[in-house]
Amino acid sequence: MHKLWPWKLELRGTPSRAMTYWSPLIAIVLTMLLGALLFIALGKDPLAGLKVFLIDPFNGKRAISELLLKSVPLILCALGLAVCFRANIWNIGAEGQFTVGALFSGAMLVFLDVPGHAIPGGLGLLLMVLVGIVGGAFWASITALLRDRFNANEILVSLMLTYVAQLLLMYAVNGPLKDPNGMNFPQSKVFSDEFMLPMLLSGTRLHIGFAVTLVLAVLMTVFMTRSFRGFSLMVGGVAPHAARYAGFSSRSALWVSLLISGGFAGLAGAFEIAGPIGQLLPSVSPGYGFAAIIVAFIGRLHPVGAVLGGLVMSLLYLGGELAQSRLGLPSAITGVFQGMLLFLLLASDTLINYRLRRKVRI
Amino acid sequence: MEQFASLIAASINAGTPLLLAALGLLINERAGVLNLGAEGMMLVAAIAGFAVGYSTHSPMLGFLAGALSGVLMAALFSWLALVLATNQVATGLALSIFGAGLSAFLGQSLVGLGLPAQTMGIPLLKDIPFFGPALFQQHWMSYLALLLCGAIAWFIYRTRAGLVLRAIGESPESAHALGYPVRWIRFAALLFGGACCGLAGAYLSLVYTPMWVEGLVSGRGWIALALTAFATWRPLRVLLGALLFGGVTILQFYLQGMGVNIPSQVLSMAPYVATIVVLALISRNPDWIRLNMPASLGKPFKPDAS
Numbered sequence: 001m002h003k004l005w006p007w008k009l010e011l012r013g014t015p016s017r018a019m020t021y022w023s024p025l026i027a028i029v030l031t032m033l034l035g036a037l038l039f040i041a042l043g044k045d046p047l048a049g050l051k052v053f054l055i056d057p058f059n060g061k062r063a064i065s066e067l068l069l070k071s072v073p074l075i076l077c078a079l080g081l082a083v084c085f086r087a088n089i090w091n092i093g094a095e096g097q098f099t100v101g102a103l104f105s106g107a108m109l110v111f112l113d114v115p116g117h118a119i120p121g122g123l124g125l126l127l128m129v130l131v132g133i134v135g136g137a138f139w140a141s142i143t144a145l146l147r148d149r150f151n152a153n154e155i156l157v158s159l160m161l162t163y164v165a166q167l168l169l170m171y172a173v174n175g176p177l178k179d180p181n182g183m184n185f186p187q188s189k190v191f192s193d194e195f196m197l198p199m200l201l202s203g204t205r206l207h208i209g210f211a212v213t214l215v216l217a218v219l220m221t222v223f224m225t226r227s228f229r230g231f232s233l234m235v236g237g238v239a240p241h242a243a244r245y246a247g248f249s250s251r252s253a254l255w256v257s258l259l260i261s262g263g264f265a266g267l268a269g270a271f272e273i274a275g276p277i278g279q280l281l282p283s284v285s286p287g288y289g290f291a292a293i294i295v296a297f298i299g300r301l302h303p304v305g306a307v308l309g310g311l312v313m314s315l316l317y318l319g320g321e322l323a324q325s326r327l328g329l330p331s332a333i334t335g336v337f338q339g340m341l342l343f344l345l346l347a348s349d350t351l352i353n354y355r356l357r358r359k360v361r362i
Numbered sequence: 363m364e365q366f367a368s369l370i371a372a373s374i375n376a377g378t379p380l381l382l383a384a385l386g387l388l389i390n391e392r393a394g395v396l397n398l399g400a401e402g403m404m405l406v407a408a409i410a411g412f413a414v415g416y417s418t419h420s421p422m423l424g425f426l427a428g429a430l431s432g433v434l435m436a437a438l439f440s441w442l443a444l445v446l447a448t449n450q451v452a453t454g455l456a457l458s459i460f461g462a463g464l465s466a467f468l469g470q471s472l473v474g475l476g477l478p479a480q481t482m483g484i485p486l487l488k489d490i491p492f493f494g495p496a497l498f499q500q501h502w503m504s505y506l507a508l509l510l511c512g513a514i515a516w517f518i519y520r521t522r523a524g525l526v527l528r529a530i531g532e533s534p535e536s537a538h539a540l541g542y543p544v545r546w547i548r549f550a551a552l553l554f555g556g557a558c559c560g561l562a563g564a565y566l567s568l569v570y571t572p573m574w575v576e577g578l579v580s581g582r583g584w585i586a587l588a589l590t591a592f593a594t595w596r597p598l599r600v601l602l603g604a605l606l607f608g609g610v611t612i613l614q615f616y617l618q619g620m621g622v623n624i625p626s627q628v629l630s631m632a633p634y635v636a637t638i639v640v641l642a643l644i645s646r647n648p649d650w651i652r653l654n655m656p657a658s659l660g661k662p663f664k665p666d667a668s
Binding site for chain 1: 398438442446448449451453455456457459460461462463464466470580581584585587588591625627630634635637638641642645646648
C-alpha cells in the first residue's frame with residue numbers, strides 16, 4: 001500500500017485559512033484535468049475540448065456578454081443560498097423558487113402587456129420584478145412555514161416544492177397563460193419590447209439585471225459582514241447553542257434566510273423572463289437553482305465569492321452549449337462537470353482541516 | 363371490483379421502485395449515514411439498466427447493470443463521506459447533481475427507444491379471481507422487493523450483524539471502542555444501499571416506463587428518502603409507505619381516466635404534495651422523531667480525529 005499511495009492525511013492544529021481560498025481553485029483545476037480525461041475517453045482532442053470550455057467563452061464582446069448574462073441567475077440564486085447555508089438552513093429548492101418567480105412575473109406581463117395598456121413600460125417592469133421577488137419568497141415561505149410549524153425537513157420539502165413549481169408552470173403555459181396564437185405550443189405570448197429589461201451593452205443581450213446583481217452582491221456583503229441581523233444569522237448556523245444563549249431567535253433566522261433566498265431566486269426568474277427569454281416557457285431554467293448550490297459553495301458562502309463562482313459556473317454552461325455545436329457532444333456534459341466540480345470541491349475542502357504528509361517508511 | 367384489483371396491481375407496480383430504494387436507504391441510515399444522492403444513483407442506474415437491457419435484450423442483465431452502477435455511485439459517495447469525512451448533506455447533493463448530469467449525458471442517444479413489455483405474473487396464482495390480477499401479475503422484481511423487505515426486517519431485528527449495524531447508527535464511538543470497524547461497516551451499508559437504489563432505478567426504465575427520458579426518476583429518490591422518515595426507520599412500515607405512495611401516484615391516472623375535471627398537471631402534483639403533507643404530519647412531534655431516528659444520522663465519524 002505504501003507504494004500505491006505514499007500520502008496520508010494528518011490533522012492540522014488549526015484549520016487552514018489559506019486553504020479555504022485555495023480549495024475552490026484546486027477543485028476547478030482538477031475538474032478541468034478530469035474533463036480533459038473525459039474528452040480523451042470520448043475520443044475528442046482534450047485541448048480542443050478545454051479550449052471550448054475555457055477560451056471560447058471569452059472570444060469577443062458577444063461571447064463575454066453572454067458569459068455575464070448567464071451568470072446573472074446563477075449569482076442571484078447563490079447570493080440567497082449563501083445566506084441560507086450560513087444559517088444552516090438547507091434550502092435546496094432555489095430551482096422551484098426561481099420557477100415560481102418566473103411564473104409570477106410572466107403572469108404579470110401577460111396581464112400588463114395588452115394592446116392599449118395603460119401602464120408605461122418602466123412601471124410595468126418594476127411591478128413585474130416585484131411580483132417575481134414576491135413569488136420566489138412566497139414559495140420559500142412554504143418551506144419556512146412547514147419547518148417552523150411542523151418541524152418538517154427543509155431539504156425534502158423545498159425539493160418536493162420544486163417539482164410542484166415545475167408542474168404549476170406547465171399548467172400555466174398549457175392553460176391560463178397560453179398564447180392563443182401560439183399554434184398550440186405550451187408557452188405564453190412573446191412580450192413586447194417595452195416590457196423587456198433595458199440593455200447594458202448595445203448589440204448584445206446583456207441586460208441591466210447584471211448591474212443590479214453586482215449591486216446586490218455588494219449589499220449582501222454589507223448585510224452579512226456588517227449588520228447585526230447578518231451576524232446573528234451566522235452565529236445561529238455555526239453555533240446554535242451560543243446563538244440561543246445570546247438570544248438570537250432561530251425561528252427568525254429560518255424565516256429571514258429563506259425569504260431572502262426565495263426573493264433572490266424569484267428575482268432571477270423575473271430577470272430571465274424579461275431578459276433573454278422574453279416569454280414564459282416550460283423550460284425557463286436549465287437547472288440554475290441547483291447549479292447555484294455549487295456556486296454558493298465554490299464562493300465560500302460569501303457574496304463576492306458567489307459572483308466569482310457564478311462566472312465559473314456560467315463558463316461551464318456556455319462550454320456545454322459550445323461543446324454541443326463544435327464537438328458534437330450532448331450539452332448535458334455541463335451537468336457532468338457541475339457534479340465533478342462539487343465532488344472535487346468537497347474533497348479539496350478536506351485540506352482545510354488536514355494536510356497531506358508523506359508516509360514515513362518503517 | 364375489477365377496477366379495484368387493477369388499482370392495487372398498479373399501486374404495487376408504482377410502489378416497487380420506492381420500496382427498493384427506501385429499503386436501501388434504510389440500511390444506510392440505520393448505519394448512521396444520510397445519503398441524499400438516492401435520486402442521482404437511481405438516475406444513473408436507470409440509464410445503465412436501460413442501455414444494457416436494450417442492447418442485450420436481457421432485463422436480467424439490465425438489472426445487474428443498474429445495481430452495479432448504483433454500487434459504483436455509492437462507492438464514490440463513500441470515499442468522500444467516510445474517508446474524507448465530508449459533510450454528508452453536501453456530498454449527497456453532489457451525487458444527485460452529478461447523477462442527473464451524467465444520466466442526461468449518457469442517455470441522450472437513447473431517448474425515444476422503447477423496450478418490449480415483459481411477461482409478468484406467477485403462473486396459476488395469477489388466474490385466481492380478483493387476487494390474481496391484483497397481486498400476482500407483477501414483475502418478478504416486485505416479489506423480490508417484498509422478500510428483501512422481510513429479509514431486512516429479520517436482519518435488523520434478529521441477527522447479531524443487524525444489532526451491530528444499529529449500534530453503529532446510534533453511537534459509532536461506542537461501536538468503535540468495542541472494536542467494530544465502523545467505517546467498513548458503513549461502507550458495506552452504503553454499497554448495499556447503492557445496489558438497492560440501482561435496482562429501483564433500473565426497474566423504472568426497464569419495467570415501469572419502460573424507456574428513457576431525461577429526469578426519468580422525477581423525484582422518486584427524494585420520496586424514498588422521505589419514506590424512511592415516514593416509516594420511522596422500520597422496514598415493514600417502509601413497505602406500507604411505498605404502497606401508499608405508489609397508490610397516490612396511480613390515483614392521478616385513475617382520476618384522469620374517470621374524467622375528473624382537474625388539469626393533468628395539478629393531478630401530477632399529488633405524489634409531491636402528499637410527500638410534503640406526510641412529512642409535515644410525522645415531523646410534527648419532534649420527540650417522536652428524535653426517539654426513532656438513528657442518533658448519529660448524518661454525522662461524520664473519523665476514528666483518528668477527536
